[in-house]
Amino acid sequence: MLPGVQVGQPVAHRLAYLWRAPAWGRPLLVERSSWDRCRRGLSIEGNDVVEFFEATLNWPSWLAWTAVALIQCFLLINLVAGGALFFIWLERKVAGRIQDRLGPTRVGGKFGWLQTLADGIKLLAKEDIVPKEADPFLFRMAPYVSFTASFCGWLALPFADNWVGQRLNVAVFFIVAIVGLEVFGVILAGYASGSKWSLFGAMREAAQVVSYEVPLGLCIVVPVMIAGSMDLVTIGNKQAGYFTNWFIFHDPAAFVVFWVYFTCAVASVNRAPFDLAEAESELVAGFHTEYSGLRWSFFFMAEYGSMLLVSALAAILFFGGWHGPFPIISQGLVPALAAMTGASVDSPVLVYLANLAGCANLIFKAVIGVTVMMWVRWTLPRLRIDQVLTTCLKYCVPLAALCFLAEVWFQLYPHTNPMPLNRLQWGAPRASIEVREGWLPLSPVSPDDVQEAQLTHSQEHRG
Amino acid sequence: MIGAVIDWSAFLFYLFAAVACGFALAVVLSNHIVHMAFYLTLALGATAGLFLLTGSQFVGAMQFMIYVGGTLVLLVFGVMLTAQHRFVSIRTRAGEWITAAVLGGALLMLLGYVAWAVPDWHAAPPAHVPPEQVESTSRLGLALTGVRMDGGSGYALPFVIVSVHLLVVLIGAGYLARARVRVSDAAARKEMP
Numbered sequence: 001m002l003p004g005v006q007v008g009q010p011v012a013h014r015l016a017y018l019w020r021a022p023a024w025g026r027p028l029l030v031e032r033s034s035w036d037r038c039r040r041g042l043s044i045e046g047n048d049v050v051e052f053f054e055a056t057l058n059w060p061s062w063l064a065w066t067a068v069a070l071i072q073c074f075l076l077i078n079l080v081a082g083g084a085l086f087f088i089w090l091e092r093k094v095a096g097r098i099q100d101r102l103g104p105t106r107v108g109g110k111f112g113w114l115q116t117l118a119d120g121i122k123l124l125a126k127e128d129i130v131p132k133e134a135d136p137f138l139f140r141m142a143p144y145v146s147f148t149a150s151f152c153g154w155l156a157l158p159f160a161d162n163w164v165g166q167r168l169n170v171a172v173f174f175i176v177a178i179v180g181l182e183v184f185g186v187i188l189a190g191y192a193s194g195s196k197w198s199l200f201g202a203m204r205e206a207a208q209v210v211s212y213e214v215p216l217g218l219c220i221v222v223p224v225m226i227a228g229s230m231d232l233v234t235i236g237n238k239q240a241g242y243f244t245n246w247f248i249f250h251d252p253a254a255f256v257v258f259w260v261y262f263t264c265a266v267a268s269v270n271r272a273p274f275d276l277a278e279a280e281s282e283l284v285a286g287f288h289t290e291y292s293g294l295r296w297s298f299f300f301m302a303e304y305g306s307m308l309l310v311s312a313l314a315a316i317l318f319f320g321g322w323h324g325p326f327p328i329i330s331q332g333l334v335p336a337l338a339a340m341t342g343a344s345v346d347s348p349v350l351v352y353l354a355n356l357a358g359c360a361n362l363i364f365k366a367v368i369g370v371t372v373m374m375w376v377r378w379t380l381p382r383l384r385i386d387q388v389l390t391t392c393l394k395y396c397v398p399l400a401a402l403c404f405l406a407e408v409w410f411q412l413y414p415h416t417n418p419m420p421l422n423r424l425q426w427g428a429p430r431a432s433i434e435v436r437e438g439w440l441p442l443s444p445v446s447p448d449d450v451q452e453a454q455l456t457h458s459q460e461h462r463g
Numbered sequence: 464m465i466g467a468v469i470d471w472s473a474f475l476f477y478l479f480a481a482v483a484c485g486f487a488l489a490v491v492l493s494n495h496i497v498h499m500a501f502y503l504t505l506a507l508g509a510t511a512g513l514f515l516l517t518g519s520q521f522v523g524a525m526q527f528m529i530y531v532g533g534t535l536v537l538l539v540f541g542v543m544l545t546a547q548h549r550f551v552s553i554r555t556r557a558g559e560w561i562t563a564a565v566l567g568g569a570l571l572m573l574l575g576y577v578a579w580a581v582p583d584w585h586a587a588p589p590a591h592v593p594p595e596q597v598e599s600t601s602r603l604g605l606a607l608t609g610v611r612m613d614g615g616s617g618y619a620l621p622f623v624i625v626s627v628h629l630l631v632v633l634i635g636a637g638y639l640a641r642a643r644v645r646v647s648d649a650a651a652r653k654e655m656p
Contacts, residue, residue, distance in 0.1 A: 065471060138501065168520045169600055177528035184504065184535060191497055191542045199542070206539045213532075230600070 072165045076154045080305040085116045087304045091374050098378040126293035133194030134290065142192060143291070143298035146185025150302040153178040153309045158233045160322040160358035171232040172220055175313060176213075179268060182306055183209040186270075186287045189299070193290040201286025204276045204385060211392045212267040218400035219261035222254055222407045223247045223317040232313075236321030243325035248318040251417045253406035258318045260399050262372075265310040267392070269303065272377035276385055304370075311369025312362060319365055322358030329357045475516055483509035494554065500538040507531050521600040 049071070053064035089104065092115065096103025108114025130136050156171040156178075158164035168174050183205055190202020226247050227235040239245050248258050267274040278286030288299050315321060323330075334354050338345045383391065410417045486506035493499045507530045514523035555563075578584070605611065609619030 062471060135497070138497065141501070168524075170521045170524050174520070174524040174527070177524050177532065180532055181527065181535070184538070187535070187538055187542060188497075188501065202542070203539070206535070210536070210539075 076165060077151065080151055080154065080308070081301060083308050084301040084304040085120070087307070087370055088116045088119070088300070089113060090371065091377075094371065094374040095378045098375070120297065123293050123297045128293050128295065129290075131194055131290050135192040135194065138188050138192035139290075140295070142185045142189035143295040143302075144185070145188060146182050146302040147298045147305070149178060149181040149184060150305040150309065152181075154305070156232070157309065157312055158236060158316070158321070159362055160355035161237060162233060163355055163359060164233060167231070167233055170230045172224055172230045172235070172313075172317070175232075175309070176217060176220060179306060179309065180209060180213050182269075182302055185299070185302065189291065190287040193287070195290050197283045197285070197289045198287050201276075201278055201283045201289070205270055205287065207385075208274060208276065208388055208392075209268055209270070211389060212264050212396070215260060215392060215396035215400040216264040216268055218397070218404055219257050219264060220317065222257045222403055225407050225411055226250050226254060232316050232321075236316050236323070239320040240323050240330070241327055243320065245323075246318065246320040249419060251407070251410045251419050253403040253410060254318070255419070257400060257403040257407075258314070260396050260403065261314060261318070262369075263391070264396055264400075265314065266373055266376065267388070269306040269310055271303075271307065271373055273380040273383050274388055275377075275382060276388060307370050307373055308366055311373070312366035314369055315362055315365035322355075322362045324357075324361050329354050333357075472516065476513065479509045479512040479516065482506070483513065497538065497542060500534055503537070504531055504534045507534060521603055 049068050050061075050064045053059045053067055054061060059067070089112070093103040093111070095101075104112030104115035106112055106115075107118045130139055153175045155165040156168045156174045158167070158171075164171075186205045187202045190198040190200075190205075193199070223235060224230050227238045229235060229238075235247075239247060243249070247254050249255070270278075276286075278288065283289070288296055291299065334350050335345060337343075337353075338347070338350055343350060483506045486502040486509070489502040490499050490506065493502060507526065511523045511526035511531065514520075514526055602611075606617050607619070607622050609617035611617045
């Protein structure tokens with residue numbers, strides 16, 4: 001580590017270091033090769049599974065990697081599809097209860113919990129219609145485009161410490177970029193249907209999603225600034241310990257920006273009260289008016305997948321990710337089990353158990369987020385298009401920009417932060433958490449590099 | 464098991480490259496503007512895949528955000544135009560084919576020349592080199608704030624110039640798109656008691 005630089009230091013010190021550094025005439029940071037971690041573009045963090053296939057089962061490397069990639073895709077697709085099944089049932093129950101009804105009660109015994117499966121079988125049996133006026137190629141492609149975009153975001157989302165399809169150092173940015181592409185399928189569907197209602201719905205959705213990308217991006221910068229990293233695994237791990245370490249309690253700016261994020265997220269996944277694209281009272285069913293059967297259900301899988309995705313992202317960015325409100329597992333259960341069995345705290349089984357609990361934690365938080373979205377949907381009336389754009393441009397964008405500036409202020413002058421809960425750092429060994437990007441020289445600098453850099457530097461000064 | 468070894472990085476490179484080139488051709492050969500936009504999206508998405516494959520995660524995500532997302536706007540315009548069935552198919556005339564061929568050919572020649580001029584690419588490829596996974600995001604960020612790790616002067620000034628340029632464009636767009644009070648409306652308003 002270079003002198004005077006530590007992970008937890010405020011931005012001011014880092015900046016001062018940044019401007020001083022070139023005069024030392026040596027590279028600021030030397031990055032570690034993470035070849036071990038990201039091999040051939042198909043990696044699982046830690047590669048335990050690959051190692052298992054290679055070492056224990058004696059599979060060739062390429063087969064092990066292929067198997068791991070297939071397993072990950074299988075798990076993720078089932079999460080999205082199974083999630084959709086569950087959430088459609090949940091939505092009906094929530095809607096029913098809010099409207100003083102029971103919702104589905106019969107299929108599958110109690111609570112009608114198999115209702116969605118029955119609906120799914122019905123959808124499979126429906127005729128796959130392509131209207132006469134439609135553009136057949138685009139009409140057929142559109143649902144898959146939507147679903148693919150919604151699914152791709154999951155590739156970079158961690159479910160527990162290092163439980164992630166592909167650990168990206170810009171995971172937040174990647175997910176935001178991908179979530180915005182879901183609207184592609186909607187526009188194609190609206191155009192290709194050859195129907196006025198579909199086209200109007202698609203145009204509304206395009207206007208809405210494009211404008212809500214702006215505040216959404218601004219909101220996400222705030223937790224990124226607190227964590228000092230765009231890597232979701234690092235962001236999650238920085239909130240270890242008690243719930244006081246969650247970023248939503250870090251400072252007032254983060255607290256406010258969460259609500260702005262949630263509003264924008266609801267709008268960007270096109271849910272009520274922002275569901276103008278499928279306003280039944282005006283547009284029949286909006287962009288999916290002409291769809292039936294399985295293609296129609298693909299749009300809904302994409303919608304519920306995106307809802308779960310933005311909720312899981314909110315859980316990681318603001319609510320501690322896979323860390324519970326109290327560190328019962330990592331600081332209570334795991335050490336106790338280790339003491340009982342005589343195993344090390346880092347033994348694979350215990351780490352696996354802790355991660356499993358973390359994964360359950362994250363999914364629980366994400367489900368709460370989705371439930372709140374449903375609650376909002378069945379409580380509030382639908383907004384008009386001008387109200388939708390006003391909410392974005394006149395409220396969300398200024399609020400997000402203000403929070404962004406406030407967060408910069410709190411990073412520069414942490415002692416002015418009126419929410420000092422976070423500084424207690426109960427139960428969080430945060431200094432030990434590695435920030436992969438940025439300020440740590442990760443391997444020693446060779447003398448040749450230093451000499452060369454000094455040479456370049458002095459030549460520049462002479463020039 | 465076939466016994467053959469699949470080099471996934473090479474396989475994926477050829478796959479993404481083929482998708483990118485194939486759909487780029489499809490953009491050129493298609494007459495339908497919305498189909499074109501769709502193919503362009505696929506070509507640009509495959510390019511993002513190529514970036515991600517080399518470990519340039521930031522550039523890859525940027526490609527999705529800016530180019531693929533930008534094509535979205537193109538698509539919206541395409542849909543808005545063709546909704547009136549006036550421009551639904553674009554006929555390319557012979558003169559346009561020739562101009563495009565000359566311009567595209569010149570660009571292709573330039574790029575080909577530059578690519579062949581890279582000395583490393585002339586030698587036979589080494590047996591197996593694990594590609595160094597460089598986490599380039601922090602380098603890019605530092606270079607934009609004016610500090611480059613490999614010496615040099617950084618890009619603070621170009622960055623600021625581009626930012627100001629964008630701001631000017633935004634203000635200009637807002638000015639052009641502002642709601643003008645039509646003369647008839649203003650007159651009507653005056654007449655109202």
